[in-house]
Amino acid sequence: xxRKLLLEHINVPGINTLDVYRQKGGYRxxxxxxxxxxxxxxxxxxxxxxLRGRGGAGFxxxxxxxxLAKPEGVPRYLVCNADESEPGTFKDRYLMTxxxxxxxxxxxxxxxxxxxxxxxxxxxxxxxxxxxILERAIAxxxxxxxxxxxxxxxxxxxxxxxxxxxxxxxxxEETALLESLEGKRGNPRIKPPFPAIAGLYGCPTVVNNVxxxxxxxxxxxxxxxxxxxxxxxxxxxxxxxxxSGNLVRPGVYEIELGLPVEEFIYSDEYCGGIANGKRLxxxxxxxxxxxxxxxxxTLKLANGDPRLMSYESLSEGGFxxxxxxxxxxxxxxxxxxxxVRNTWNFARFYHHESCGQCxxxxxxxxxxxxxxxxxxYGHGKxxxxxxxxxxxxxxxxxxxxxxGDAAAWPVASAIRHFRDExxxxxxxxxxxxxxxxxxxxxxxxIAKAAITE
Amino acid sequence: xxxxxEQQPVAFSAALLEKCAEIVSRYxxxxxxxxxxxxxxxxQAELGWLSANAMDKVAEYLNIQPIEVYEVASFYTMYFLKxxxxxxxxxxxxxxxxxVGAEKLMDHLEQTLGVKEGEVTPDGLFSWxxxxxxxxxxxxxxxxxxxxxxxxxxxxxxKLDDLIQDLxxx
Ligand SMILES: Cc1cc2nc3c(=O)[nH]c(=O)nc-3n(C[C@H](O)[C@H](O)[C@H](O)COP(=O)(O)O)c2cc1C
Ligand code: SF4
Ligand code: FES
Numbered sequence: 001x002x003r004k005l006l007l008e009h010i011n012v013p014g015i016n017t018l019d020v021y022r023q024k025g026g027y028r029x030x031x032x033x034x035x036x037x038x039x040x041x042x043x044x045x046x047x048x049x050x051l052r053g054r055g056g057a058g059f060x061x062x063x064x065x066x067x068l069a070k071p072e073g074v075p076r077y078l079v080c081n082a083d084e085s086e087p088g089t090f091k092d093r094y095l096m097t098x099x100x101x102x103x104x105x106x107x108x109x110x111x112x113x114x115x116x117x118x119x120x121x122x123x124x125x126x127x128x129x130x131x132x133i134l135e136r137a138i139a140x141x142x143x144x145x146x147x148x149x150x151x152x153x154x155x156x157x158x159x160x161x162x163x164x165x166x167x168x169x170x171x172x173e174e175t176a177l178l179e180s181l182e183g184k185r186g187n188p189r190i191k192p193p194f195p196a197i198a199g200l201y202g203c204p205t206v207v208n209n210v211x212x213x214x215x216x217x218x219x220x221x222x223x224x225x226x227x228x229x230x231x232x233x234x235x236x237x238x239x240x241x242x243x244s245g246n247l248v249r250p251g252v253y254e255i256e257l258g259l260p261v262e263e264f265i266y267s268d269e270y271c272g273g274i275a276n277g278k279r280l281x282x283x284x285x286x287x288x289x290x291x292x293x294x295x296x297x298t299l300k301l302a303n304g305d306p307r308l309m310s311y312e313s314l315s316e317g318g319f320x321x322x323x324x325x326x327x328x329x330x331x332x333x334x335x336x337x338x339x340v341r342n343t344w345n346f347a348r349f350y351h352h353e354s355c356g357q358c359x360x361x362x363x364x365x366x367x368x369x370x371x372x373x374x375x376x377y378g379h380g381k382x383x384x385x386x387x388x389x390x391x392x393x394x395x396x397x398x399x400x401x402x403x404g405d406a407a408a409w410p411v412a413s414a415i416r417h418f419r420d421e422x423x424x425x426x427x428x429x430x431x432x433x434x435x436x437x438x439x440x441x442x443x444x445x446i447a448k449a450a451i452t453e
Numbered sequence: 454x455x456x457x458x459e460q461q462p463v464a465f466s467a468a469l470l471e472k473c474a475e476i477v478s479r480y481x482x483x484x485x486x487x488x489x490x491x492x493x494x495x496x497q498a499e500l501g502w503l504s505a506n507a508m509d510k511v512a513e514y515l516n517i518q519p520i521e522v523y524e525v526a527s528f529y530t531m532y533f534l535k536x537x538x539x540x541x542x543x544x545x546x547x548x549x550x551x552x553v554g555a556e557k558l559m560d561h562l563e564q565t566l567g568v569k570e571g572e573v574t575p576d577g578l579f580s581w582x583x584x585x586x587x588x589x590x591x592x593x594x595x596x597x598x599x600x601x602x603x604x605x606x607x608x609x610x611x612k613l614d615d616l617i618q619d620l621x622x623x
Binding site: 075084085086087088089090092093118124125126127128129161163164165166167168169180181182183184185186201242243244245246250251252288329331333337341342345346349352353 | 479481484486487488489490491493494521524525528529530531532546547548549551552553584585586587588589590591592593597599600601602603604
């Protein structure tokens with residue numbers, strides 16, 4: 001069995017309560033950090049751990065913390081990003097639902113490290129049940145002296161609040177999140193300045209994902225060096241993977257980074273293979289924003305070596321033959337799924353969620369949705385396929401925030417790897433309405449797929 | 454300007470005012486505009502939707518311009534700018550849920566309720582709409598009902614019919 005650092009006690013009855021959480025060793029990290037370490041020493045442990053942001057970008061957390069400006073007399077803020085809305089991702093909701101104190105404990109340790117005396121957990125508004133769970137957990141922690149004034153007699157003060165969003169994917173982008181937390185529309189800010197210099201209310205701010213913050217608890221308990229021993233290369237520690245789509249056992253799994261993708265999909269410890277005895281056609285390995293890969297390139301690198309669940313291995317081969325770890329939202333497509341339809345669905349999603357500030361994103365996502373819709377519904381032209389590639393190229397890199405890239409990559413990668421399926425839709429407009437292109441050659445040995453591009 | 458279909462005078466209840474005061478206390482001095490999103494949720498939970506009068510009242514309470522409230526309420530998907538059915542059934546329509554049958558379920562919902570997406574049933578009980586990924590993709594298809602955002606996972610036609618029956622009886 002792989003080591004579990006975040007979900008070890010997830011099935012213990014009552015683990016959502018402070019009492020049971022403490023019986024299982026909870027709040028030791030708060031005691032240790034506040035009583036025996038300085039804030040800088042906590043930052044140092046997180047640096048040593050090699051922890052990389054679990055929200056999608058994979059930026060080293062300790063390094064991000066060390067960029068935080070510390071002007072005299074200006075408050076600093078820690079804001080937890082619990083906006084989780086990236087299609088395919090549902091690990092943060094799972095963690096907050098079942099083991100809320102893991103997040104609260106992480107928030108206390110991290111706020112202490114950053115010198116924040118007021119911190120917010122920004123939760124997407126639809127997660128009202130989770131908001132209530134967190135508010136109850138905060139009240140319990142406060143009652144027990146882990147929050148509020150003079151925590152555990154150490155002189156450190158911290159107030160922790162939960163902030164609901166209003167329903168907007170873009171508020172997961174950290175500067176849009178800060179705008180939203182200030183009571184405004186979720187329009188991403190132009191950077192610089194980065195939040196580390198001017199974030200919430202213009203003050204130095206760190207924004208971190210739920211899982212990143214929860215991971216500081218085992219890092220402080222066992223030490224950064226111990227944490228860094230798990231995993232592979234620069235992909236240290238464990239990672240929560242949200243598995244969805246046509247799998248025997250979809251759900252949230254904690255893996256040690258470096259696990260072979262094949263083992264993750266097919267072994268009984270994890271997803272248990274493809275549902276209904278079907279075969280794997282494609283995957284989106286890191287949430288809807290990352291490139292889609294055919295089955296063969298999911299399981300193996302272009303050189304035939306096994307692909308691993310790690311930041312490096314998933315992106316091996318660049319966009320020609322690789323993808324990205326992203327938020328760890330692993331979506332599996334069986335042989336009966338239509339790549340064109342799914343690409344259209346995602347394009348519709350990004351069009352709907354564009355905040356509208358930049359014209360390449362606002363207009364481009366709309367065009368991609370429209371063109372994909374006509375290909376899917378039998379009115380497409382051959383030239384539409386290159387038109388899509390062209391539009392995606394014009395969005396990529398030309399926008400204020402990365403949502404533009406996130407909208408462009410799924411379309412570009414679908415055409416890169418599944419062009420024959422798009423062409424079939426154009427050539428067989430009637431047939432494609434009620435039948436499917438099927439598995440085609442997407443699971444065949446990779447030498448074939450590797451030469452596209 | 455926002456299209457307003459009903460013009461009722463709006464008064465906040467004592468309980469609502471108390472809740473709003475608690476919310477405002479979460480932010481530093483002078484940063485009370487941060488309370489806008491949470492307060493809009495509270496107001497909508499009490500009134501069912503956000504009329505222009507309700508939004509003006511929120512603006513007055515927070516001492517901000519009405520436009521600051523309108524632009525926020527119209528940006529986010531959770532705020533209703535026109536009246537909805539008593540139960541708004543929101544079903545996830547994003548990719549991963551579609552891989553496990555969400556689209557068929559939406560068709561079924563439309564047939565069962567007899568109204569199109571966004572419309573209200575004649576008895577005022579139900580409306581429905583597709584929404585984007587609800588962060589429960591491994592348990593799809595999923596559906597939520599505000600204002601409590603009660604959550605239903607692994608739905609099929611049978612479970613959906615049962616749910617609608619239960620709600621009718623309530
Ligand atoms: C469009 C968009 C949506 C995002 N959504 C989320 C999200 O839901 N949750 C999250 O933690 N990060 C999200 N991110 C990444 C954040 O901007 C930010 O990088 C992250 O919260 C930093 O935390 P980390 O370093 O702990 O990963 C999103 C980014 C973009 C561009
Ligand atoms: S890229 Fe899209 S979502 Fe991001 S700021 Fe520009 S318009 Fe808004
Ligand atoms: S796609 Fe439906 S919950 Fe994520």
